[in-house]
Amino acid sequence: MGRGQIDRVGIVGYGAYIPRNRIKVEEIAKVWGADAPSYKKGLMLQEKSVPGPDQDTITMAVEAARYALKRAGVGGQKVGAVYVGSESHPYAVKPSGTTVAEAIGAVPDCHCADFEFACKAGSEGMFVAMGLVKSGEIEYGLGIGADTSQGAPGDALEYSASAGAAAFLFGDKQEQIIAECHFTHSYMTDTPDFWRREYQFYPRHASRFTGEPAYFKHSLGCSQALMKKAGMKPKDFAHVVFHQPNGKFPMNVGLMQGFTREQIVTGWLSPTLGNTYSGASPIGLTAILDVAKPGEWIMMVSYGSGAGSDGFVWKVTERINAVRDLAPRTRAQLDSNRKKYLDYGTYAKFRGKIKKLAH
Amino acid sequence: MSSPRNWRGMPQRYRLEAAKCKKCGKVLFPPRLVCPECHGREFEPTHIGNTGKVETFTVIRVAPSGFTDQAPYAVAIVNVGDGVRILCQVADVEPEELAIGMPVKLEFRKVQSDGESGVISYGYKAVPVF
Numbered sequence: 001m002g003r004g005q006i007d008r009v010g011i012v013g014y015g016a017y018i019p020r021n022r023i024k025v026e027e028i029a030k031v032w033g034a035d036a037p038s039y040k041k042g043l044m045l046q047e048k049s050v051p052g053p054d055q056d057t058i059t060m061a062v063e064a065a066r067y068a069l070k071r072a073g074v075g076g077q078k079v080g081a082v083y084v085g086s087e088s089h090p091y092a093v094k095p096s097g098t099t100v101a102e103a104i105g106a107v108p109d110c111h112c113a114d115f116e117f118a119c120k121a122g123s124e125g126m127f128v129a130m131g132l133v134k135s136g137e138i139e140y141g142l143g144i145g146a147d148t149s150q151g152a153p154g155d156a157l158e159y160s161a162s163a164g165a166a167a168f169l170f171g172d173k174q175e176q177i178i179a180e181c182h183f184t185h186s187y188m189t190d191t192p193d194f195w196r197r198e199y200q201f202y203p204r205h206a207s208r209f210t211g212e213p214a215y216f217k218h219s220l221g222c223s224q225a226l227m228k229k230a231g232m233k234p235k236d237f238a239h240v241v242f243h244q245p246n247g248k249f250p251m252n253v254g255l256m257q258g259f260t261r262e263q264i265v266t267g268w269l270s271p272t273l274g275n276t277y278s279g280a281s282p283i284g285l286t287a288i289l290d291v292a293k294p295g296e297w298i299m300m301v302s303y304g305s306g307a308g309s310d311g312f313v314w315k316v317t318e319r320i321n322a323v324r325d326l327a328p329r330t331r332a333q334l335d336s337n338r339k340k341y342l343d344y345g346t347y348a349k350f351r352g353k354i355k356k357l358a359h
Numbered sequence: 360m361s362s363p364r365n366w367r368g369m370p371q372r373y374r375l376e377a378a379k380c381k382k383c384g385k386v387l388f389p390p391r392l393v394c395p396e397c398h399g400r401e402f403e404p405t406h407i408g409n410t411g412k413v414e415t416f417t418v419i420r421v422a423p424s425g426f427t428d429q430a431p432y433a434v435a436i437v438n439v440g441d442g443v444r445i446l447c448q449v450a451d452v453e454p455e456e457l458a459i460g461m462p463v464k465l466e467f468r469k470v471q472s473d474g475e476s477g478v479i480s481y482g483y484k485a486v487p488v489f
């Protein structure tokens with residue numbers, strides 16, 4: 001079912017969802033006798049988001065998707081594909097995407113799949129949804145990155161693993177596109193830096209190995225190949241966003257390539273959001289779209305352990321000004337005056353870290 | 360909640376689908392076969408609004424089984440316009456913040472999960488708008 005020659009595809013709607021609960025690095029460090037300043041300075045982390053007990057990857061994905069449809073002005077029944085990328089799908093067997101598709105009214109004429117690739121699952125969903133629009137198979141496709149990830153109590157990951165979602169609706173109608181996709185590149189190798197085996201509750205990681213040969217190699221490799229393909233240099237971009245496992249890595253991976261702090265900070269949310277895993281660089285992109293000007297170029301490079309990166313080069317259009325205020329902005333959710341700070345006990349209860357009697 | 364019962368309620372709990380009486384315009388949520396106002400039997404599909412105001416509320420401190428972990432939690436009657444009032448939980452709120460007339464929006468949340476291994480039921484909850 002081809003739909004004829006496609007001119008250019010891009011984002012026609014976007015949305016982010018960040019839950020209201022937070023926990024500060026000090027509160028976690030206090031419980032485990034750890035040194036809070038070393039996390040705050042060393043990893044540039046101050047606090048992280050925490051899902052409420054009634055929130056999971058599916059609920060946040062639905063809210064982000066509804067915002068994306070609202071900004072696009074497109075009804076759910078026109079969405080031909082729904083892809084949810086996450087490493088915290090609520091079910092081991094039963095897709096998250098079917099619930100999301102049902103909630104937005106995309107059923108039953110819709111292609112649906114859940115993606116998994118550690119923190120890269122969200123950008124994968126975006127990549128595939130956009131590709132199907134570009135091929136002419138579907139009119140609109142939804143790519144979502146969402147996670148409510150857990151770090152083992154006391155593990156370094158506990159200071160960063162947080163919750164959030166971002167959704168992007170892709171289309172090919174030029175008058176609807178708010179950010180055109182001009183180039184993409186994917187870069188991956190088999191690198192066991194972080195993993196979780198079946199039936200294990202918490203992931204494991206190879207500590208320092210997650211940095212140099214994993215995060216930096218793939219983020220840099222993808223960025224460099226993408227800029228070469230595009231014939232562009234760091235100075236050509238108004239904004240750049242990388243995967244954000246902590247505050248330090250995305251800042252450093254940008255600076256070492258010649259991006260300035262100003263180009264990085266708009267989408268750099270991890271110091272107060274934490275690591276939203278599959279949601280990380282996608283939520284960063286929503287924060288950029290909230291303020292980007294028509295004509296500006298944006299580079300996004302995700303990273304997922306295992307390991308690989310997906311890169312995109314976007315160009316913002318005039319349409320952005322008409323849609324950005326149709327749904328809540330990302331920074332407004334992040335810096336909301338409705339933030340609620342949890343003590344460790346409440347956090348442990350919310351996250352199911354306390355063993356209870358089985359009913 | 361059983362899996363079939365959970366499934367049958369999805370159009371309302373997931374998408375807020377309602378029916379509007381073609382004769383008198385009454386909006387029914389959930390839809391019914393006969394309009395209670397005019398006994399009309401023809402309806403057109405519609406949706407209830409996803410924003411509203413708290414008309415009255417209570418705080419559940421001794422919760423029924425399946426909800427004990429959530430106590431204390433708030434339950435409210437929310438007026439969503441078009442003459443429709445719905446009963447639902449209020450999330451993301453402290454009991455002392457609740458007030459009659461409080462503006463809320465409906466968000467997609469987990470309503471109940473059948474233990475550690477059963478099906479998860481999703482639906483709407485009211486969340487304060489500030």
Ligand SMILES: [Zn+2]
Pocket residue numbers: 380381382383384385394395396397398399
């Ligand atoms: Zn009637």
